[in-house]
Amino acid sequence: MTILIPSYEPDERLLGLIHQLKAVSDSTILVVDDGSGDAYSEIFDSAREAGCTVLTHRHNLGKGRALKTGFAYLQQKGATEGVVCADSDGQHLPKDIMRIAHAVNEHHDHVVLGSRHFTGKVPMRSRFGNSATRMVYSYATGTPIQDTQTGLRGYSVDMLDWLCRIPGERFEYEMNMLLEAKAAGYSLIEVPIDTVYLDENKSSHFRPLADSARVYFPFIKFCASSGFSAILDFVLLLLIQWVSANLFISVAGARLCSSIFNYTMNRSFVFAKGKEVAIGKSLPRYFALVIVIALLNYGLMHLLHERLGIPLIGSKLLTEASLFLFSYWSQRKFVY
Incomplete structure (x- = not known):
């Protein structure tokens, strides 16, 4: 299993996540530096020293492109196992990442979603944003799901070619993936995970206006x-x-x-x-x-x-x- 982590201007939480994953799993960790710049090179060098493969974009291209860079790399390397995508800001717990990896092995031809239930103290923009996209997705497809904006997702290895062909370069890529999954022959399965927000989700690079417009563009x-x-x-x-x-x-x-x-x-x-x-x-x-x-x-x-x-x-x-x-x-x- 490969754990793919797209990352833009990370902090020490990325390294903390890497070390925690190394402690509980022997999975390969692939990090994509999405044009963070020289100021963040020390963090990515530390990720390499910890045993991760790090791919680098010269300029910021967006989360969707970073994910597709990782998927294309796995294709080129002839990957034989599935991939779990996780965010770099510490809001996905290692135990939940491992639960998604297990679900990928158990459910081939399924997009596995780490589904948050938004209980407890949740930032208003996160609660509202997910409610809005959940409603749009339900109306658009007739299939209700709990968490349309989760960044914790798992895929079997045979999906890599499809994942590289889905349109979208930034946050809209993940919504496009959900919209196109059924037509491509893939079902969705949700696995409950903990809802974790650190510092009111200030580390998120999601831009409420510009990126919401991209998500809702279809x-x-x-x-x-x-x-x-x-x-x-x-x-x-x-x-x-x-x-x-x-x-x-x-x-x-x-x-x-x-x-x-x-x-x-x-x-x-x-x-x-x-x-x-x-x-x-x-x-x-x-x-x-x-x-x-x-x-x-x-x-x-x-x-x-x-x-x-x-x-x-x-x-x-x-x-x-x-x-x-x-x-x-x-x-x-x-x-x-």
């Missing part, structure tokens, strides 16, 4: 595509209704035009994984989903507008809000 892209499609659908609904005075024709005509636009955007921009998804596979599924959502759209609008007397604009807004998350989950799960 969802943000869908919001943008859906927003433009909704505007088009909204305008066409009003125009066709003004011409025909027939709600069914208005809903159907507006949805047909906006769905063609939305399919093109989602196929090429939102859900594409480095290349466009094959039309022959995604197009029938997409328009089957369009029919389902259109029927739900008509049914909800009929109920709200014609039965409850809510104005057309209000009915439209309520209907679209109700179907938005269902559409995102369905497209990621079934279409693309």
Whole structure:
């Protein structure tokens, strides 16, 4: 088993973790210095002296790139055992790292997550951040998990090629990994670990605004595509209704035009994984989903507008809000 530790501007806690791991395990320890600079060379030299392999980025490239550097190195060396990734700030206990290593050996073809339960004194940004990403992930995949932001994760050796191909260079890489695992044929398994925060998690290099935007980027892209499609659908609904005075024709005509636009955007921009998804596979599924959502759209609008007397604009807004998350989950799960 290899323990991979990506590290940027570490302190003595990295060396403490290394010595603790050496005391309880004979696992290989691979450290990636993500461009920390000369000021931190003494720490990484001490890691080498302790028996670790240290790879160095000349400049800071991000946690995702540091992980992929480690995975690529293991590939090149012909690794035959799995890998456990842990953070360098002392917030992953050696006993929990070993529990993840054991779970990797027991559960092949699974992404093993060290799952914190956020009990006790937890910094507000950590509690809020994980709650937000947990909700987004659950809606995006239909699979609830307890801890989407854990840095303690384990993988069997056959996953290395896939891990190197996942998009993302910084903190968004770990969210992309969760989003793509099922499509790649890998299940998720959570192993409970202790929740440890030192000094209110001040050692974390996570930037709340910039890195959160990267983490949520797949969802943000869908919001943008859906927003433009909704505007088009909204305008066409009003125009066709003004011409025909027939709600069914208005809903159907507006949805047909906006769905063609939305399919093109989602196929090429939102859900594409480095290349466009094959039309022959995604197009029938997409328009089957369009029919389902259109029927739900008509049914909800009929109920709200014609039965409850809510104005057309209000009915439209309520209907679209109700179907938005269902559409995102369905497209990621079934279409693309």
